[in-house]
Amino acid sequence: MKNLKSLSLQIKTLAEEVRKHLGCGFDEVIFQNALAIEFRKHKIEYLKEVNIEIFYKGESVGVDRPDFIITRIGGFRKPVILETKVSDKISDNHRMQLRSYCTSLPRNNNPVLKGFAGGMLLSFPSCDIDSCAATKIFVVDSRFRVLVDEQAEEDKKGKKKK
Secondary structure (H helix, E strand, C coil), X not given: CCCHHHHHHHHHHHHHHHHHHHCCCCCHHHHXXXXXXXXXXXXXXXXXXXXXXXXXXXXXXXXXXXXXXEEEECCECCCEEEEEEECCCCCHHHHHHHHHHHHHHXXXXXXXXXXXXXXXXXEECCCCCCCCCCCEEEEEECCCCEEEEHHHHHHHHHHHHC
């Protein structure tokens, strides 16, 4: 069975296909809709903007809607949150939003959400003036342990060049 890290590469490949065809300068929803087309084309099952309860100290305080909850990719059938952004960098605010979803999703009663595997944050570049901006991905497991952080890797490379 595939692991979450290898599945994230599949998702990133689809996102890069979307970016290649759309380019830059669109709102997040345009990229989400195109990504949903790619998911259907590749038989990836998902829920789009489904309500999940958000919890504070064990108490429900309301609902929010992650962009996607992927429910099946091939033989992998554990729910994975996918949050998309249009931004040149993955920020700590983006990571914290994903963390909030990852903390609350396992507490939800919907049987489709049982067995939560982790989350992904996918960032489409906001502009591509020099054609070098890349789609980036951040991936965590169900305990929010970082599996992939392309923004951190890019930042490290940038510091070494200085």
